[in-house]
Amino acid sequence: MSFWLNSLSVGIVLGTPLAYAALGELIAERAGVMNLGVEGMMLMGAVVGFIVTLGTHNAVAGFAAAIAAGAALASVHAVMTVGLRVNQIVMGLTLTILGAGLSAYIGTGYAGRRPGAGVSAIAIPVLSQIPLLGSVLFNHDVFVYAVPFVALGIWLLLYRSRFGLWLRAAGEQPGAADASGVPVFLIRYLAVIAGGGFAGLAGAYFSVVYTQTWAEGMTSGRGWIAIALVIFGTWDPIVVLLGALLFGFVDGLNFQLQSVGVPVSTHLLAMMPYVFTLIVLVFAWTRLRHRRVGMPEALGVPYEREAR
Amino acid sequence: MGAASDPGAASDAARGVLEARGITKSFGDRLANDHVDLTVHRGEIRALLGENGAGKTTLISVLCGQYQPDGGLVTVHGRTLTLGSPRAALQAGIGVVHQDFRLVPRFTVTENVVLGTKAWGGPKDEDTVAAQASAAGFRLDPRAPAWALSVGELQQLAILKLLFRGLEILILDEPTAVLSPPQAAELFKSMRTLAAAGKSIIFITHRLREVGAVASEVTILRQGKVVADRAVAGLDAQQMSVLMIGSSDAGGRVETRPGAAGDVVLRLEAVTVEGRSVRALDDMHLEVRRGEIVGVAGISGNGQTALAEVAAGIIRPVSGRRESAAAAVAYIPEDRLNRGLVGAMSVTDNLALRRYTSRAMSHPLWIWTDRMTALARRLIDAFNIPVRKPSTRVADLSGGGLQRVLLARELSEQPDLIIAAQPTRGLDVASAAMVREQLVRHRDRGAGVMLISEDLDEVLELSDRVLVLFKGAVVGEYSRGKLNRAEIGLRMGGEGAA
Ligand SMILES: Nc1ncnc2c1ncn2[C@@H]1O[C@H](COP(=O)(O)OP(=O)(O)OP(=O)(O)O)[C@@H](O)[C@H]1O
Ligand SMILES: [Mg+2]
Numbered sequence: 124m125s126f127w128l129n130s131l132s133v134g135i136v137l138g139t140p141l142a143y144a145a146l147g148e149l150i151a152e153r154a155g156v157m158n159l160g161v162e163g164m165m166l167m168g169a170v171v172g173f174i175v176t177l178g179t180h181n182a183v184a185g186f187a188a189a190i191a192a193g194a195a196l197a198s199v200h201a202v203m204t205v206g207l208r209v210n211q212i213v214m215g216l217t218l219t220i221l222g223a224g225l226s227a228y229i230g231t232g233y234a235g236r237r238p239g240a241g242v243s244a245i246a247i248p249v250l251s252q253i254p255l256l257g258s259v260l261f262n263h264d265v266f267v268y269a270v271p272f273v274a275l276g277i278w279l280l281l282y283r284s285r286f287g288l289w290l291r292a293a294g295e296q297p298g299a300a301d302a303s304g305v306p307v308f309l310i311r312y313l314a315v316i317a318g319g320g321f322a323g324l325a326g327a328y329f330s331v332v333y334t335q336t337w338a339e340g341m342t343s344g345r346g347w348i349a350i351a352l353v354i355f356g357t358w359d360p361i362v363v364l365l366g367a368l369l370f371g372f373v374d375g376l377n378f379q380l381q382s383v384g385v386p387v388s389t390h391l392l393a394m395m396p397y398v399f400t401l402i403v404l405v406f407a408w409t410r411l412r413h414r415r416v417g418m419p420e421a422l423g424v425p426y427e428r429e430a431r
Numbered sequence: 432m433g434a435a436s437d438p439g440a441a442s443d444a445a446r447g448v449l450e451a452r453g454i455t456k457s458f459g460d461r462l463a464n465d466h467v468d469l470t471v472h473r474g475e476i477r478a479l480l481g482e483n484g485a486g487k488t489t490l491i492s493v494l495c496g497q498y499q500p501d502g503g504l505v506t507v508h509g510r511t512l513t514l515g516s517p518r519a520a521l522q523a524g525i526g527v528v529h530q531d532f533r534l535v536p537r538f539t540v541t542e543n544v545v546l547g548t549k550a551w552g553g554p555k556d557e558d559t560v561a562a563q564a565s566a567a568g569f570r571l572d573p574r575a576p577a578w579a580l581s582v583g584e585l586q587q588l589a590i591l592k593l594l595f596r597g598l599e600i601l602i603l604d605e606p607t608a609v610l611s612p613p614q615a616a617e618l619f620k621s622m623r624t625l626a627a628a629g630k631s632i633i634f635i636t637h638r639l640r641e642v643g644a645v646a647s648e649v650t651i652l653r654q655g656k657v658v659a660d661r662a663v664a665g666l667d668a669q670q671m672s673v674l675m676i677g678s679s680d681a682g683g684r685v686e687t688r689p690g691a692a693g694d695v696v697l698r699l700e701a702v703t704v705e706g707r708s709v710r711a712l713d714d715m716h717l718e719v720r721r722g723e724i725v726g727v728a729g730i731s732g733n734g735q736t737a738l739a740e741v742a743a744g745i746i747r748p749v750s751g752r753r754e755s756a757a758a759a760v761a762y763i764p765e766d767r768l769n770r771g772l773v774g775a776m777s778v779t780d781n782l783a784l785r786r787y788t789s790r791a792m793s794h795p796l797w798i799w800t801d802r803m804t805a806l807a808r809r810l811i812d813a814f815n816i817p818v819r820k821p822s823t824r825v826a827d828l829s830g831g832g833l834q835r836v837l838l839a840r841e842l843s844e845q846p847d848l849i850i851a852a853q854p855t856r857g858l859d860v861a862s863a864a865m866v867r868e869q870l871v872r873h874r875d876r877g878a879g880v881m882l883i884s885e886d887l888d889e890v891l892e893l894s895d896r897v898l899v900l901f902k903g904a905v906v907g908e909y910s911r912g913k914l915n916r917a918e919i920g921l922r923m924g925g926e927g928a929a
Contacts, residue, residue, distance in 0.1 A: 283551065283553070284551050285549065285550065285551040287551070288538075288542060288545070288546060288551045288552055289546070289547075291535075291537075291538075292535050292538070292546055295535045295536070295537055295538070296533070296534070296535045296536075298533055299533040299534055299535050299546070300535075300546065300547070301497075301517055302495070302497065302517050302527070302529070302533045303517075303521075303533075303546045303547030303592070304517055304518040304521045304522075304547035305546065305547050306518070420536075420537070428497060429497070429498055429499070
């Protein structure tokens with residue numbers, strides 16, 4: 124029993140940063156801008172968050188710096204793709220390479236050190252006393268507790284606010300939005316930069332909270348998983364959150380199996396979360412796409428006012 | 432500001448609600464607007480006329496802030512308008528119903544209406560929108576998604592969007608091009624009501640009869656310049672087209688002798704095609720013979736697109752059969768830019784699209800670009816395509832230009848079967864006459880022609896046989912000489928005994 128509970132607990136911790144990164148990407152994509160630089164922004168967040176936490180002995184400062192670092196890299200993407208209408212795919216790939224290289228350079232000499240401060244788990248008084256599930260669900264850090272509220276908040280923002288209506292319009296039909304007086308360019312800038320902030324936070328969660336070390340390329344492709352989660356989650360924040368947690372859970376299972384020592388190649392086990400998430404999401408997707416939520420129509424298309 | 436310059440209603444009467452002075456806008460070396468002046472008064476309906484490419488859309492794009500002009504000044508109620516900003520134009524009270532409506536398909540009616548205002552489209556907004564819609568005489572469900580609306584409803588939605596914001600200057604770009612005659616009459620009624628309530632309306636059309644029916648003033652553009660600015664009274668259609676074209680060679684009616692029908696070139700048997708919610712075509716039977724024009728009349732949305740695509744062999748019916756004896760089929764789709772042409776490619780490439788694999792144009796390993804250019808030059812001359820260089824991007828052409836490129840490509844190969852869907856929609860008088868002439872000429876040569884059109888007059892004028900399409904089925908068939916305009920009109924609306 125404790126095997127499954129442990130997997131679940133680890134899974135929640137592993138799924139949380141993925142969820143933040145994916146929700147950030149979702150915001151940018153709903154505004155019509157694809158940012159394939161998530162991996163690069165996460166690495167920048169990871170290294171900057173780690174170094175600042177180490178230097179200030181204050182994880183709050185570390186996370187603030189990580190968010191700023193992710194947002195800074197994203198604003199490069201925004202200027203290039205929204206302002207100068209550079210191809211979004213090319214620019215996103217460039218950002219990933221840039222983030223990986225830059226973070227490795229900045230992080231030289233920090234590998235193997237400990238951050239010196241962290242974000243401690245908070246046991247929620249009564250709830251954490253519930254037998255079995257209590258300690259699994261209600262003995263985590265603040266980022267874990269916040270993530271469902273963040274997803275819900277993004278949902279409310281998208282579907283229950285004026286800004287959300289404008290943001291969706293910018294992603295669906297920027298021409299129609301612009302003609303209606305919606306500041307399309309401003310909204311796309313804000314969405315991309317906010318998305319970068321989320322990716323930075325996700326990266327710092329890896330280095331400051333989860334592994335509590337810095338290593339080059341430590342996010343090992345999770346930025347790409349986040350992008351895939353947005354697509355399979357049909358651009359819906361709630362579905363994206365569930366997908367991230369599912370991936371985290373199977374990833375946690377993988378760690379547990381390895382520590383128990385099942386006689387299966389660790390490489391095959393490491394593939395598990397990817398394969399499993401893919402299968403579940405493909406199933407979910409074939410169901411969800413009938414709801415007519417889906418890819419924003421203008422995703423990836425630079426907007427130009429005088430074009431015809 | 433002192434009292435003297437205070438913009439009041441009294442001074443508006445003399446000065447005009449909207450005044451544009453010296454608007455100039457060029458694209459590359461093409462002067463689309465050349466020092467254009469335009470004045471609109473309160474409660475006035477002003478028609479804006481001109482041939483394809485005359486600069487009408489460019490002018491209104493400047494007025495609504497989409498284009499930044501190279502020069503010129505616009506004042507609204509005497510206040511200078513910041514140009515190049517859609518927001519500023521809306522704040523000044525200028526709103527446009529674009530040719531393509533500019534709506535968000537995934538948004539509901541309410542969300543589309545409130546987009547850009549303070550509201551976000553909640554339940555309260557739905558009530559407001561529903562109330563405004565019925566006050567304007569529109570039957571729109573505030574919760575329906577825009578993708579589910581018909582063209583007529585989309586247009587009402589686009590107009591409602593402007594009314595919701597309380598805009599005073601309404602600009603309609605070719606609003607009747609997609610409407611059936613009764614729908615157009617309905618629109619004119621709304622326009623008159625709005626004008627009577629003090630709104631000013633600018634209205635673009637190619638149908639000169641409509642000018643007299645609804646407008647009181649008219650501005651005519653020719654090659655980017657204003658050539659007339661006057662009252663409609665005392666101006667007939669003939670004079671208007673002379674002003675538009677600059678000569679009396681207006682290209683009027685096509686000579687229409689009956690054709691001599693030969694063998695069958697296209698036969699559809701029990702063809703059924705599924706549509707979004709209803710059957711697009713339901714057990715359709717139809718024959719087209721060589722040397723005849725079969726006109727398909729009907730209000731758009733009754734299966735025209737599916738019929739055209741099945742007839743051209745582009746989509747396969749769910750059940751039923753298509754038989755065609757034609758060696759070459761010409762297809763002129765309704766959606767020219769997306770289905771017929773490749774917008775980002777040059778005129779030359781578009782003209783060569785159907786034959787670049789032929790020996791005349793290419794070797795298995797390379798393409799003879801000089802031969803392609805030579806072909807393009809020949810076709811540009813033959814079909815009067817309005818471009819200076821064959822290397823011009825097709826998307827930069829105006830509506831008439833696009834249609835000429837498409838016709839040149841499709842008809843220059845001597846097809847046996849021509850499927851033409853809405854071939855004159857949005858074309859000026861001369862271009863439309865050119866299209867009709869071509870169809871008749873190819874019929875006389877022995878091609879079978881299927882003409883799918885919402886323009887009943889056009890169908891009646893050209894067809895040897897007329898079919899009426901309603902809800903995906905043929906509900907009436909008339910041979911030339913037995914045409915009954917009133918009865919066909921009723922059948923188009925689903926009335927009249929079968
Ligand atoms: N964005 C653009 N880029 C390049 N050329 C353009 C652009 N917009 C318009 N033009 C050119 O400017 C001229 C005027 O075009 P415009 O669309 O204003 O004509 P129009 O009077 O509205 O014609 P139509 O009746 O076909 O709609 C045309 O020659 C067109 O090719
Ligand atoms: Mg136009």
